[in-house]
Amino acid sequence: MTDHPAIAGTATILVGVDLGLPNFDGELEELGLLAQTAGMTPVARVTCKRRAPDAALFIGSGKADEIKLLAAQTGASEVLFDQSLSPGQQRNLERHLGLPVNDRTFLILEIFAQRARSHEGKLQVELARLQYLSTRLVRRWSHLERQSGGIGMRGGPGEAQIELDRRMIGETIKRTKERLAKVKKQRQTQRRQRERRDAFNISLIGYTNAGKSTLFNALVKARAYAADQLFATLDTTTRQLYLGEAGRSVSLSDTVGFIRDLPHGLVDAFQATLQEAIDADLLLHVVDASNEGYVEQIAQVQRVLTEIGAQDIPQLLVFNKIDALPEDQRPVRLVDEYEIDGVQTPRVFVSAKSLQGLAELRQKLSSVVAASAPVEILSGDIPEIDGAAP
Structure with a gap:
């Protein structure tokens, strides 16, 4: 083909x-x-x-x-x-x-190297790239084949220089990990400060290009970068979201998008960023409802959540881009349930672009926050949907 x-x-x-x-x-x-x-x-x-x-x-x-x-x-x-x-x-x-x-x-x-903007993001990308390239020194340093080993050529071409490069890249990896550890410690301090203020933390997660940043901007009227492309957002952005019905503000974080076969090195390197999801009280799982492969994309997100230890955090599904659905596939009601791994999970249909369904989403978020018991609220009775849904 x-x-x-x-x-x-x-x-x-x-x-x-x-x-x-x-x-x-x-x-x-x-x-x-x-x-x-x-x-x-x-x-x-x-x-x-x-x-x-x-x-x-x-x-x-x-x-x-x-x-x-x-x-x-x-x-x-x-x-x-x-x-x-x-x-x-x-x-x-x-x-x-x-x-x-x-x-x-x-x-x-x-792509991550091109898009990282914050100091933390650049460190994370640098670490992942170094770890990847460290296994490919012979290929990257093919010019070293002009060199020869010692007596009898037992060492092979350029072995001494390749070992030197490997040691140098190993030292750089060590330094980068140490710098990332400091950043992670700073984030932990910031999280403790939010906890002392009794903050309710919500993290936007989802497959890349599901519209997380567009939804984030629509909810908090921010100006986070949003585009119709993969990995438009790499660095975590956090803003305060006021929920009138709950009578309080919550902390809303936009995180990096997930993808099929996400390199394990990136999962490890982005642990500090993904920590926002691990420490969240609620995960706002954004799904591109117009994508025919959304079922598999949901499964991929669940796999990464399991890898980072966030699989047990309550979720609220947000099926985005309903404006891109054919008329006969659009939901009659904007709130229902969807099964994930055998668990009935509340779902809200929205269009972050046209703002349809945002009032219902805010109402659902308010009910969760007002009760301050996400698990009980999320397992409660939710209206059935009449009509077609994706």
Whole structure:
């Protein structure tokens, strides 16, 4: 399967391998969006099926030859895989194709590096990138192959210099972790201050591009950056939200979006940012109701919540972008329940863009905060919905 749009930016071939696992993106739509977010232009898409990855080239020599020919035909200057490649597979592919080869993990790291604005965000991205590149020193430092080992060449090309680079990058990782630890300590101090003020903390979470920042801006009239693209927000932003019916203000935080196969290094590196979700009294789980794959996106968010230890925090589902739904799929009522992992979870339908449903969302939030017992409120009786829903 191939696709040839106009070239603008780094011309890139997208490659996906169906290994029989669930949720394979046969159209490579999300990878294409990620590539465009990073400033690349997909000029061709290639998919194939394999029972298992080829040890040397991941895709096998025949498919690699096909990609090499396709690159010559389309003028592609880079190849991007939807799966994670081992350092050896990446190096072998580059030698075979004569082009730079990167994977989904590297792409997400690059996007995060481009978007991080705060001191904390930049530190987190730097750590994740260093950890990723530390396993690929031989490939990144291929110029060192001009060097030779000692007597008998037992050490191999450039071993001494590569070990020096590995030690240097290891020391940089250590320093970055120490600096992040200080930032995390500062955040803990800020959280303790909020706790002393008896603050109720709500964190906006959800799959990337679900409209979290747009909803955040609509609720608190802030000016957080919002765009129709993946990972528009990387740094946590916190504002006060006044709920009239509850007679008090709450702390509302907009967090980084989740995504399928989020690199584990990023989960670890962004622990300080994701701590906002861990310490929340309520998670406002924003879902793109117009996305046909929203069920799987919800599941992916739940997996990351489990990884960071936030799976037991009460949730309120916000099905956003109902203005983008066909008329016959729009809900008759804006409040109902949706089952997540066997638990009935309250759901509110909204359009952060047109502001439809925001009054109902505020009312639901007010009832939770006023009772100061999210679990009891969230498990209470909620009106049934009549009519179609996504």
